[in-house]
Amino acid sequence: MATLAPPSALRGFSGPDTPPDDIIARCVQCGFCLPTCPTYRLTYNEASSPRGRIHLMRSVANGRLGLDAGVFRDQMYQCLNCRACEAVCPSGVAYGQLVEPARAQIERHLPRPAWERLLRLIVFGHLFGDMRLFRLFSLATAVYQKSGLRALARASGVLKLLRLEDQEGLLPEVPLNAVVPVGQRWLPPDGNVRHRVGLFTGCVMSTAFAGTDRATVRVLARNGCEVIAAAGQGCCGALAIHAGEPDIGRVCAQRNIAAFEEQGLDAIIINSAGCGAALKEYPHLFHDDPEWEARAVRFSGAVKDASEYLDQIDLTPPGPLPKTVTYQEPCHLAHAQRITAAPRRLMAAIPGLRLVEMEDSSLCCGSAGIYNVTNPDFSQRLQERKIDNALATGAGTIVSANPGCIMQVASGLRRRGAAVRVQHLMDLLDEAYGSV
Ligand code: SF4
Ligand code: SF4
Numbered sequence: 001m002a003t004l005a006p007p008s009a010l011r012g013f014s015g016p017d018t019p020p021d022d023i024i025a026r027c028v029q030c031g032f033c034l035p036t037c038p039t040y041r042l043t044y045n046e047a048s049s050p051r052g053r054i055h056l057m058r059s060v061a062n063g064r065l066g067l068d069a070g071v072f073r074d075q076m077y078q079c080l081n082c083r084a085c086e087a088v089c090p091s092g093v094a095y096g097q098l099v100e101p102a103r104a105q106i107e108r109h110l111p112r113p114a115w116e117r118l119l120r121l122i123v124f125g126h127l128f129g130d131m132r133l134f135r136l137f138s139l140a141t142a143v144y145q146k147s148g149l150r151a152l153a154r155a156s157g158v159l160k161l162l163r164l165e166d167q168e169g170l171l172p173e174v175p176l177n178a179v180v181p182v183g184q185r186w187l188p189p190d191g192n193v194r195h196r197v198g199l200f201t202g203c204v205m206s207t208a209f210a211g212t213d214r215a216t217v218r219v220l221a222r223n224g225c226e227v228i229a230a231a232g233q234g235c236c237g238a239l240a241i242h243a244g245e246p247d248i249g250r251v252c253a254q255r256n257i258a259a260f261e262e263q264g265l266d267a268i269i270i271n272s273a274g275c276g277a278a279l280k281e282y283p284h285l286f287h288d289d290p291e292w293e294a295r296a297v298r299f300s301g302a303v304k305d306a307s308e309y310l311d312q313i314d315l316t317p318p319g320p321l322p323k324t325v326t327y328q329e330p331c332h333l334a335h336a337q338r339i340t341a342a343p344r345r346l347m348a349a350i351p352g353l354r355l356v357e358m359e360d361s362s363l364c365c366g367s368a369g370i371y372n373v374t375n376p377d378f379s380q381r382l383q384e385r386k387i388d389n390a391l392a393t394g395a396g397t398i399v400s401a402n403p404g405c406i407m408q409v410a411s412g413l414r415r416r417g418a419a420v421r422v423q424h425l426m427d428l429l430d431e432a433y434g435s436v
Helices: 021-026 038-043 050-061 070-077 085-088 095-110 116-126 129-145 151-157 164-169 212-221 239-241 245-260 271-281 281-284 291-302 306-312 339-350 376-392 403-414 424-435
Strands: 195-199 227-230 266-272 304-306 324-327 395-398 423-426
Touching: 021 050, 021 095, 038 376, 050 070, 050 095, 070 095, 070 424, 095 239, 095 245, 116 129, 116 239, 129 151, 151 164, 151 306, 164 403, 195 212, 212 227, 212 306, 212 424, 239 245, 239 271, 245 281, 266 271, 266 291, 266 306, 271 281, 271 291, 271 304, 271 403, 281 291, 291 304, 304 306, 306 339, 306 424, 324 339, 339 424, 376 403, 395 403, 395 424, 423 424
Parallel strands: 195 227, 195 266, 266 304, 324 395, 395 423
Antiparallel strands: none
16 A cells, blocks of 8 residues: 655654644644745745745654654754744744754664764864863864965965865854953943943854954943853753754753853843844753743843844934945844844934845845855855845945844845945944044
């Protein structure tokens, strides 16, 4: 007798971190999400759409499809986890709460080759899990870039030989001096403290984008904030969680929750959209642990994107900046955190600044954590679409609020030889305050 699915011992999800049945059941297959999905727009293939992927999850959950079916694994990882589908879903399907556990199930039940498992442990568990190691790696990258080694590697063709040319081109200019959170406090320049906030310094933000972390402190201080960089904090764990490694994510979450607890803060400020979404969703990691879930709820309730917070307080008027900008919306700010108006209101508060909207400003740029490394073809096609749309505005600066987007857009501009700058929103505001 013919069977609908290939034979497999891996039927259904099992163990911790399973896609919740009630969220899967909420999808009524209306298809409203399809036009928002970047992979569907590239392929027009139903399996590459949110509806198609939820159907695959439902098929695995009820045993009609094996967890080891190639189409399931491929689609869970072809998805960018950009969450554009979630933001438009009329049934309220929390797609992010489906795809991350679906990947965790794949990683738990379908072992990768030993070398891949080792690489994932080194990258997610050790490099991003230990900020001392991460800062050392960043310092080595800065030395590589500034010492002439980079020029040598590029000219010799060794990067091409190792197929690392594209990945190397994504790296921003890494400064030599990182922001190391050891409990330092910064005060408003006029000494008038109106708010007391913590700064989540981040891993990539505190190293490759250390200048943006410092600019964020200056902007917050200009707005009456005492800013505290709590000691003991580290990477948010988002990359590991998105890659199906929630156990590593939980270790990161517990470290960060403990670091910011008992500090008496009005808010915990984050300037990276991807990290902010992960920090706000820490409670999902602790459904089986009521004590940590309660601590995570308190922590996540205090987390604010820097633009969200500045938009909520009485903004100190920035100085004039006569330039034209366009805004690349980070997916995890627009779709996961639903913050779209605040960054635009902050830009509108800068006298002389002209914001020209690009087409599809909230369509993923193809960065999506490590997607530009794991799915280079789709990533590059989305990057090219983003660069086309940004350049069509004629703006001299592309503003964003996430390190991954900034690196992806900057590398696309470099490839085109376009003399357009990419700037983090906090750097833009800092520049405006500097001009007062
Ligand atoms: S919009 Fe929501 S309910 Fe409709 S197909 Fe997409 S995920 Fe399902
Ligand atoms: S998260 Fe993004 S890529 Fe994935 S299904 Fe939803 S819209 Fe498509």
